[in-house]
Amino acid sequence: MSNCATILLSFLSFFCVRLFFVIFSSRRIRLAPANPRPSQTCSIAIFLGSGGHTTEALKLASALDFSRYSPRTYIVSEGDAFSAQKALALEHVKATDHVFSDDQPQHKLLTIPRARRVYQSLLSTPPDAVKSLLACMYLVSVRPLFKKGAFRQPFVDLLILNGPGTCVILCAAVLLNRLIGLPSPRMMYVESFARVKSLSLSGKLLYHFTDRFVVQWPDLVQPGGREVYRGCLV
Numbered sequence: 001m002s003n004c005a006t007i008l009l010s011f012l013s014f015f016c017v018r019l020f021f022v023i024f025s026s027r028r029i030r031l032a033p034a035n036p037r038p039s040q041t042c043s044i045a046i047f048l049g050s051g052g053h054t055t056e057a058l059k060l061a062s063a064l065d066f067s068r069y070s071p072r073t074y075i076v077s078e079g080d081a082f083s084a085q086k087a088l089a090l091e092h093v094k095a096t097d098h099v100f101s102d103d104q105p106q107h108k109l110l111t112i113p114r115a116r117r118v119y120q121s122l123l124s125t126p127p128d129a130v131k132s133l134l135a136c137m138y139l140v141s142v143r144p145l146f147k148k149g150a151f152r153q154p155f156v157d158l159l160i161l162n163g164p165g166t167c168v169i170l171c172a173a174v175l176l177n178r179l180i181g182l183p184s185p186r187m188m189y190v191e192s193f194a195r196v197k198s199l200s201l202s203g204k205l206l207y208h209f210t211d212r213f214v215v216q217w218p219d220l221v222q223p224g225g226r227e228v229y230r231g232c233l234v
Contacts, residue, residue, distance in 0.1 A: 071106030
């Protein structure tokens with residue numbers, strides 16, 4: 001066996017072992033302390049997947065205590081003005097209903113390239129998916145390194161996903177961070193309310209890779225599975 005083949009085989013073996021430990025450790029992560037202190041805050045990022053996905057994600061967000069879950073980052077796909085407007089509208093409503101101190105009502109809006117457009121052919125999808133992945137890697141891996149006073153801190157504490165396809169790319173960027181040992185957010189995937197009998201494609205792809213996988217219908221809970229069912233959330 002040539003030296004190049006040996007090196008390649010060793011690299012692949014290391015990658016597989018590392019991936020196994022990343023997946024195994026993600027299943028043991030707890031998303032929050034058992035008895036959190038009232039003064040604790042948790043920075044979150046919510047991916048808004050457009051249309052019904054955005055509506056569901058913002059309903060989840062609206063139930064949070066914004067004085068504790070701060071700062072908040074809303075991630076939208078390019079060209080999705082609807083989701084951006086809805087996120088800003090939610091922040092406006094929360095600011096009207098509650099009185100925050102000056103340092104608490106923090107939120108920002110980030111845009112990433114779409115991994116795949118509606119009705120886009122499969123042949124033309126890979127370049128867009130790569131572009132989206134590079135943007136997500138910058139967001140998750142590179143940008144936090146240059147943030148003042150945030151060395152060895154993830155870009156947020158918790159990343160909430162509920163589809164569609166671009167969230168898979170975002171999850172892949174987080175997994176790459178974990179593979180190379182960089183600080184990474186914990187990930188929670190909430191399956192869409194519309195999925196009653198079977199998981200969505202995004203759900204099937206991310207089932208083993210997120211730290212918490214939440215479903216909203218009891219028929220989606222499998223014996224011995226890792227689904228978490230707490231009833232309908234949206």
